[in-house]
Amino acid sequence: MSDTILSIQQATILFKAQQAFQNLDFQWKKGENWAIIGDSGWELTAFIETLRGNTVLSAGKIERSFSADYVKSKTEAGEVHSFRDLIAYVSQKYVFKNRSHIQNFYFQQRFNSSESEETATVREYLLEVNPKVSGPWNIENVAKLLRLEALLDKSLLKLSNGETRRLAIALGLMQQPRIYLMDQPMTGLDAKSREEFGQILKRISEAGVQVLMTTSATEIPDGITHIGKLSKEGLVNTWTKEDFHLDQIQPLQMPSWDWELLASLLPKDLEVDPFPVIKLNDVTIKYGDKVILDRLNWEVNSGERWLLKGKNGAGKSTLLSLLIGENPQAYSKDFWLFGRKRGTGESIWDVKRPTGFVAPELSRYFPANQTCRKVILSGLFDTMGLFKKVSSEQEELAHQWIKLFILEPLQNTVIQRLSLEHQRWTLLARALIKKPKLLILDEASQGMDEFQRRLFKETVQQVCERSGITLIYVSHYAEDVPEVVEKVKELGN
Template sequence: MHTAILSVKHITVGNLEQTIFKNLSFQINQGEQWALVGESGSGKSALLQTIAGKFNITGGEIRHHYFDDFIQQHPVDDAYFTHHKLIAFVSSKHSFRNLSNTTDFYYQQRFNSSDSEDAPTVENYLAGIHPTVHTRQVWSYEQTIEQLNLGALLNKQLIKLSNGETKRLLIAAALLKHPTLLLLDNPFTGLDVQTRAAFNNILRQIAASGIHIVLATSPHEIPDTITHVAVLHQGEIINSLPKAAFSIDMVKVVPPPPIDADELASLLSLTTALPFTDIVKMSDVTIKYGDKTILDKVNWLVKQGDHWALLGHNGAGKSTLLSLINGDNPQAYANNIILFDRKRGTGESIWDIKSKIGFVSPELHQYFPTDNSCLQVIESGFYDTLGLFRPSQPQKAAIALRWMKLLELEQYSRKHLKNVPASAQRLILLARALVKNPPLLIFDEPCQGLDTHQQQHFKHVVDAICALGNTTLIYVTHYQHEIPDSVNQVLKLEKGRVVS
């Protein structure tokens, strides 16, 4: 048996005519569990994808020693049985498909009852996961359901899962494949405090079961079971060491620049501020899907200029509550809801509502088309469409580019959204929400996947916007340190009910 389970030697890796790694070396030994850390765009996710075989290696080599050892112990008479069968990769995005298996999910499907019926349940999805290795039964179906706390979700449709629930499901599906090597791309993003603590324990059990873990994560969230840390910077591993010797200051953090207050004020002045009294007024709002109550008699008043934090555990009802405000949930018509001083169902269109809102969420990022350039994606914010479906207007494109510069994104202006790092994609969608300077900003976990520099810079921009005008803000996060200083009111949900 080899001492190393994986060795990467002097590899050059390219994707879409871009060199991602050059002369990169990395090794994982028996019993080691690795965390990859570094600033956004440093190459963490790309290294996971390289190990998983998703990128082209044009120089050097990767040796999958764990596969050689497996074949020696369990000879397989199958030419198609390769090392890929022993790897499970959980990316930051899912690839769920409808029951018809003809189309992917789309953004508003979870709120439309007739269309959401075409989505598999958690139980359906897991039933379709078949172990690629039958000789090592590490995680049974029952054990996996129990440890990932999925029992209560088995009859829930995939499209209706919260961000954190989806993450647990994807990890369960990976374990049911009985991998030797488990690759996790930012597994803690979207998880509430309790779920993060429980997941830390699950990772310990995964490692104890003989599965080797390599995960990309924030340097502030390195699980207990991790034994070694690799620090990446601009496509290079600049440090590789035992976790006990790692310190957070090994990850390069550039302090954010001062906000260009004059430029921000100029951008905000391009739109005439509309006066409202009640931005949101909900009275005993209740949302049910079948026998399941998602929101239970919610009362909430948001006045113009208010700055709210919306908090709660995974599955508490936050996304459903926001969908009622953003015009995505048709059950709004069956409830007593006033938006922008007008009762829902009195003749306003969804587009009337969306024109007054700048919105971003993990689900929007999941389903947003990626074939437009980043500049076009931001310009689409003027029209509230998922992409630019009309000729670009030079004046609007110029405004979009100014927002890109303010958010340190101008280098991505001509690149397609799919070809930039996930953190940049999220910032592009945040710029899209800001570009028309709407009276209401709804930011649902906006800092997911952003590094410390990006988080600090974005928070400063949000605080400056709130200070310069009468913008109303609703901000959702599972991390206290991400909440902007301008937030001064809190609504907390617990199992669909307001608890504070």
């Protein structure tokens, strides 16, 4: 009997009406855990979706022998079934719903203690999983494995980016999979969590689950046994973990946009304010008995570029919520923005107008009809979507940003249907279109492939070099931080 659990033979694959691969071959055997790397995030996702059966096979063959016995027994019993019953999947796009099973949250709701209770807790969400097969995973052991024990009674909206990622992995395990597919699962995790990921992978494997994940060539976790390099031609190289070395990967060319066009869109004469852009004096933020920020002091002056860092759950999101005017606790604190103490008569629009903000989760909060173009234009009004008529000058400004980031073919596509990388460029254009004094980037290149991450880093570098903008940059990856960043604020020490 063959030990192959899945095979792809001479396959031509269409994904989202485009040809993704031609003559794709892949053999996945028992006991193997694969890391798939490549230069295109779109191709990596297309490969995962092919394994899930969500692409069009126009030539060749795919055999999923891991499900043969299950399919046979269910067929004989006359029960509805699919090979997908044995597969769990962690996407880069995860959506949580409220208690009414409607995803109608708004961004500020995360920081409003009463309204965030509309959301299920971590425990409730895990209990909703209804697996098609039996298996070893329960709330107790997934919570322990993924460090969710202290979060079980926490509202989903209160989770940090990294905590949400760990919950997404736990949800997959609760499905009792035989095969676990993960699309960039370490994205958004801090350095400690990324180191621990290899141990998590080993524990999953010991329970009889085989894993295939897409990842970066620089992040191959323990527990992976085989590595494949993907391109349009298919898997162009495969290695065992022991035989794989980074110098076998061809370096990427340095990417670029039209930097002169970028310069023309940036503010030419941002004045250097005589007062700090941000000033916090002994600021403490609590939710109930839980202290998130403890007597925090921080001063950011005009034109400075800061890296804000800290472990998942250290309070970065809470701090940023103060800076962008979304946290109601700001009014009772000794906290100044652009020379004005919060709670002295300023409107939320006064706070938002000089600030551009990008975070990966922002795309979830736009109404379903908001296209790439509308999202970019909404930056002029600091709203989560475009709800008013714009002038011809404003239309032209949006067109220039769309042209800069080569978004013309996608400008009328709704944001939720854009690829992650196109969502990121759309949100960056939205933040920059109003020529802000302060730019806050919270894991803003998350979900991009290596080429796009390098381009994003260089774009931020060029924005700072060509304007006097003040920058707060949040990233768990040192290699993603632009050289122009010269100061560091670390939370949780």
